[in-house]
Amino acid sequence: MTTKFYDRLSNDLTQLLENPIDNNVKIEVGEEPTSQIFEVHSYILQSRSLYFKKKFNESPFNENHVKELKMPNISTKVFNMIIKYIYGGTVSLENLEISNNFDLLIASHELELDELVEHLQNHLVANNSSWLRLNFSHVCQTSFRKNFEIIQKFCNDIIVKHPDTVFESENFNSLPEDVLISIIRLDDLQLEEDKIWDYVIQWGKAKNPTLPADFNEWTSDNFLTFKTTLKHCLPHIRYFNIPSEQVVEKLYPYYQLFEPRLLLDINTKLLVSEKPISSTILPPRNILNAMLPSNLITDEHALEISSWIDRKEILYTENNPYGSKNGFDIKTIFENCDKVSKTVIVAKVKGTREIIGGYNPLEIRNNVSAWYYSKDSFVFSLKTKNLNNSILSRVTNYTAAIYYDSSNPCLKFGNALNFYANLKTGRKCFCGTDYYEEKIRSSSDKFKVEEFEVLKVSPAQKN
Incomplete structure (x- = not known):
């Protein structure tokens, strides 16, 4: 021993x-x-x-x-x-x-x-x-x-x-080639093949900023340069799994990128699908048939809000105790979420792509009409396609951080974010600046809400 x-x-x-x-x-x-x-x-x-x-x-x-x-x-x-x-x-x-x-x-x-x-x-x-x-x-x-x-x-x-x-990240165009190849080789990548083609083309153009901006002005030398850039990526596109209409619209304009045999086989498969071809046919990707539930916010949005809540990089998980499926009246929020603390309210502004909301660390109170004190509440506007960066606005007047009124139904984050009555039918909601650091909407107009969620914040479980 x-x-x-x-x-x-x-x-x-x-x-x-x-x-x-x-x-x-x-x-x-x-x-x-x-x-x-x-x-x-x-x-x-x-x-x-x-x-x-x-x-x-x-x-x-x-x-x-x-x-x-x-x-x-x-x-x-x-x-x-x-x-x-x-x-x-x-x-x-x-x-x-x-x-x-x-x-x-x-x-x-x-x-x-x-x-x-x-x-x-x-x-x-x-x-x-x-x-x-x-x-x-x-x-x-x-x-x-x-x-x-x-x-x-x-x-x-x-x-x-x-x-x-x-x-869709800001750094996609700067991905190293080996990283991009490793990604587009993934069998379970939940992305249509023609979209993958679009992204590869986008990446290749970013690597060649001197190419003419107008695609119709490209010369044979331009295509040769572009083909050289993409030569290691192109073999991993699953061409024979791209729908025929997308082949015509997206592949044909770039026919000079393809080797003659591959181009012939793409045409053959398109015109006479049963005829044998000599090119390698990669298997279709394992796209899930069941769609994931649609939420107002993405995983990345949830993580961003989580980091704001804890002022650190700690993940929180959200359970949705209440959403627009239960109705749009503020009073029902008070009834469904009475005495529930640490909630995030997220709303999609009707007629826009804006997603705004606020974090409330306090218990939601039903049957009251009062202001409540908080040092940790904040409001926000999330980054979307029409907003370059998310906006975070923390409370500055702690004594007027949160206001509940169930008799004249409203829920207010100071004067920075005001939800009133029926969010969908009544155009009474608005965003101001009082009591919080900055304005989260450029417009002061009152608005309706298209969808909303109340998310309960709880510490994440360790893997």
Whole structure:
């Protein structure tokens, strides 16, 4: 029987780090003037990290028989955690900001600390999924590195169900080619093939800003340049699953991108569908037959509101105790949600694409007529196709944060967001500026509500 005294070993090696006797390496970490020098031992670092083994083989000793390295791209806070892991085999993530956890993952990958890379991925997915979603574009691009399978699976699970998180993001056109290819190869991607084609074309044009803006002015050389840009993407489009009318409308204008055999087979399949062809036919994507329930807000909207609620990056889940299916009268909100606290009211303004709402941390009160105090309530207007950025407006007059009146039915967030009577038939709702930081609608006109939801906020369950 072998007895293992790992705790004592870890403690002794950590003490060696704190009192670096016989150190022969100096590593300058971070950027000046806040950089820090770490005095360490080459034999420990190279035995724990292939990265350092390679670096020490490349780096000569100076006249004092010390190797000197610079690592400006890693913060001192992150490197301090890494060096403690290397010496003592311990890492503590509880009090670390989530963004630093992710930085630690990136640095651990660079230093080829595979054990730590796997642990950090599992920790982030299990405990910080909301932060990963809120920073999805950056996380997604990072996930396609070697040994990031856990984060990559997390991202792929989101992409296949909610492809807009990538394809409609501001950073889509800057996606690296390998990331885009990895996405369009997904069998479960819930997106019609002709839409995938549209996005690939959009991405390719963004990579060639010098191409004529007017497609009709493209020359053969322009098409050749464009084809070169897309040569690794084009084989992953499932051409034979595109409806015939979309083939004519979307593929034919770009016929110069296709190899002659593929173009012939596309035409053959279109005209004589039963005739055999020689091109590879990729299987259709596994599009779900059952549509997901439609909500006023997207997952990304919910996460954005969640971060506002907690003033951090903590995910909350929402259950919908009440919505427009129950009627549009404010009085029924009081009756259905009496004594329910921590709610988000979301409304779609009739005749527009605007989605506005407010967070109320207090209990909703029925049979009262009074103002209530809150430091945490806020109103908002969410980013949509006609609004470039979401607007957040927090309460400034705490004593007039929330107003309930069930006798003359109204629910008010100060004067910033006012819901009155029947939201659908009565044009009485309006947005002002009093008691909150800023106005969430450019118009002061009164409006009707087309749809609305009252969402209960509750802490998310850990995966």
